[in-house]
Amino acid sequence: MKRRTFLKFGTAAAVGALDAPFVHAQSKKFAGITLRINGYGGLYDETFMKSVGAPLEERYGLKIQFNSGATGSDLIKLIANKDNPPYDMYMADSAVMVELLKAGVIEEIKQADVPNIKRILPGFREYGDYGVPFNVASVIPVYNSKFIKQPLTSYSVLARPDLKSRVVIPAPTQDTASLYLLGLAEENGGSVTNMEPAFQLLTAAKPNIVALAQTNVAEVQIFQSEEAHAGSFWDGRAHELRTKGLPIVTVVPTKGIYSVVIYINIVKGMKHPEAAYALAQQLLSDQGMLGIPQALRYGVTTDVNLPEDLRKDLLFNSSERNALKKKVDWQRWMADRGDRIERVNKIIRG
Structure with missing residues (x-):
């Protein structure tokens, strides 16, 4: 199946629009695949699993494994093991992105691969096609x-x-x-x-x-x-x-x-890029985008409609604030x- 065809199915499934047996069979195409991601630990990782990991496993059979540790040591580990990276995807803030790009260990992520990228608000994608911003x-x-x-x-x-x-x-x-x-x-x-x-x-x-x-x-x-x-x-x-x-x-x-933006990146040399695209697509969906803000009140990076109880608690809750x-x-x-x-x-x- 071509990459764009997969994403069409993925988007439709996310809103429950397609229930045909063929689509249901395709929805498990990532069964047996586990994406390894560095984690921030505690409630952050738990919430990520609920709003991103659990829906991906139910829909596609895709699993996520967090390897939580200190950001500095995780970065050193990744850069030191370019040929056999310990992570498939890597979470990094705006400052760490500088080091990732300097080391050449992450891949570009195009809108053609992750359609929900078009929903990202101006000013929140600071590094061109590198990284998908999901928190601020x-x-x-x-x-x-x-x-x-x-x-x-x-x-x-x-x-x-x-x-x-x-x-x-x-x-x-x-x-x-x-x-x-x-x-x-x-x-x-x-x-x-x-x-x-x-x-x-x-x-x-x-x-x-x-x-x-x-x-x-x-x-x-x-x-x-x-x-x-x-x-x-x-x-x-x-x-x-x-x-x-x-x-x-x-x-x-x-x-x-x-502010500092938090990104998810695809590590260069990882074996399952389409699975990574599916994760990024879910992360930028309404369900994926609202998970961590609801738990920790970090800001959103897309045009998601904010529930009123959440809007009043977020610093960036309007176009005027975003400016x-x-x-x-x-x-x-x-x-x-x-x-x-x-x-x-x-x-x-x-």
């Missing part, structure tokens, strides 16, 4: 309204005098979580090629900073213990804190929001990583 997470200012009565409005207000000894920010070693630094730069006349305004603002904010969080879990704990009342954090994690009973307010900076997503030069951001880490540590710990 944003680094934003947040604060605890129990203690902070004057609302935060931008990244730069983290230097406000009334926040002395009450701010937590991610450590600069967290490449994407530290995008708040780019926000500080651009809000104050700088850019990814001129980060000096960010470092000056950070110097002014130093009396406010009580902790550099090394991990997301550590930052959650700092907010829960009320050791910090404000800071920069992921929008999905802010929602998590609200579900734990904390009055954490999500700020929408009017000058722009700094606030700032474009990031990821190659330059990653190239300057070492200098950025050194400078921030010198300011905060010096």
